[in-house]
Amino acid sequence: MAENTITLAHGSGGRAMSQLIEDLFRCAFDNPWLNQGNDCAVMDSPPGRLVMATDSHVITPLFFPGGDIGSLAVHGTLNDVAMSGGKPISLSVAFILEEGFPLADLERIVRSMADAARQAGVPVVTGDTKVVPRGQADGVYITTTGLGRVSEGVNIAGSRARPGDAILVSGTLGDHGVAILSLRENLQFQTTLESDTAALHELVASMLAAVPDIHCLRDPTRGGLSCCLYELAQQSGVGMIIEEAQLPVREAVAGACELLGLDPLNVANEGKLVAICPGHQAQALLAALHHHPLGREAAIIGQVVEDAHGLVRLKTRYGGMRHVEWLAGEALPRIC
């Protein structure tokens, strides 16, 4: 039994840990930097500006339609790097494992991470593992850090939205959050939805090739589109108006949200981005998005306006206007 689960010995620095690293991590991630067997990776530094981002991943359940915590941990950090307009170069990974965690599950997660990293063309060059006693963690937590390079002339920041700019999203909203909710133990409704988890840096590269002067990029993860837009509006000191009729939401997501009393605008995404660019370049950016498989359902959803209060408003499909809800805490479903 003990052989099939993680024990405290796997984090002790001794032979069990070496074996885990050798058999599992090095084998799966296999690249020259990791294979040197040092506690760090030494790489040539690229010219220009560097971008660095880090993200910790905790999720229940660990495996879900469309992905798992492993692919999510790779995509999440690559996307944070990509939202600077940067091209990711390398990743590091740190695992916190709970004593008793099934080795088979860890293997599945690590292989999924390795596949995601390979598909993205970004090596996992260094890492760390710790094991905590049973009951002091929930299975596995994964922290990844990404390093990337930002090309000359790219200047993307949350503070650059200007009145007259157009707001675009790269695809349908809320797929990840609803796919996860559908699996939670007390919520087993049938859906055919998959998480949208995906690495977006190649999509970003093709967007920048079409419109180099993109002002803002952000991935609407936790808190969904609404929190993402509020953050950008506050950072830039502008207002935003989005149009309900233009928001891409799958029928299954709309239906699940309806049932649960949630708003798709507040539900998490893991493979979508929000882009803000000068209004006259919106159509060119939309065309670039549509041209890429991850942007096929992209849409222009609204525009940046002057507003000292940084409010995000929504024009309803009926022509009325209201504020977009800015979540205070966790989105809790409504009764009724």
Add this chain to the structure above:
Amino acid sequence: MKHLSEYRDAGAVRQMAAAIAREVDAARYYRFMEFCGGHTHAIARDALAGLLPENLQFVHGPGCPVCVLPGERVDLAIALAQRPEVILCTYADTLRVPGSGGHTLLRARAQGADVRMVYATTDALQVARDHPDRQVVFFAIGFETTAPATAVALLQARDEALGNFSACCNHVLTPPAMRAVLSGDQESAPARVNGVIGPSHVSAIIGLEPYTFVAHELQTPLVVAGFEPLDVLQAVLMLVRQTHAGRCEVENQYTRVVSPQGNPKARALMDQVFLPRPSFAWRGLGRLPHSALGIADDFADLDAERRFPVQVVPVEDHPACQCAAVLRGQMEPRACRVFGRGCTPESPLGACMVSSEGACAAAYRYG
């Protein structure tokens, strides 16, 4: 979802709004109360007030089950949840309602209480089956809409001899609250409204008869309406027409769900399991006679209040909070002295700010 799209058709909604605008008399003033929090939410979410003439105003009623839950019942829930053997299951937005000292179930959970959010009573029963060594208390809230589900859960627990399951009953009744708000009582003056948009799902259970007093005794038109924008606007048009014709009737716009006699089977289940309480405290409305359900003596063994004797004392609403006036339709949320300052969805002073069905939370979120 497809069946809903026709009630959300933008063209149809605009046409209905235009029809209302054509019929409304510019020289008159129309105040229509939507009783139900579901309507409050829908009106805010779809920004319906902005589609209508300015002399037609929605007045928000007290029909948000989370909002009217008084502090002492929240204290009771917290006291139950803090017992080491108890797993307390409840519907989601109950977790944020403040009890005495602003304490919430959410905070109790952070401090170690085992509080779980459920979507249905069947989930709570399953928790009891999965944890035979623990006591599972379903903290039941809601109007007549959710009460039958609690009744079914208690019958099911009895059938299965599920000895570790019980319910703490906080179900409240619509007609007494409607009477208190519309006709006023010793605590407060009546809400002066020209018509009432009647509850959707509550009416599917209780039917239309219980509203007769509104039309006949209180001389106020009432139209039971669905939750979709087209439903709400059609109900408004029906109320405008009753007003102009000088009629005071109970009408049913929501015929696709509500039948005049309601759901007798669901009511029979409620009659079997529950007994009206002599009186019950409502946040903002005070104690109202025969306004809530307790668990009948035949089911006393499944009543958490009798299984775990917990003493709680009445909790006064925060002195600065004006929820009472808001819940009674006498004050617009923004007119409250603490709206958006001391009282926000992050740290609600009053319960109207807790649930998105609460009038203040809807006004704060949707502007």
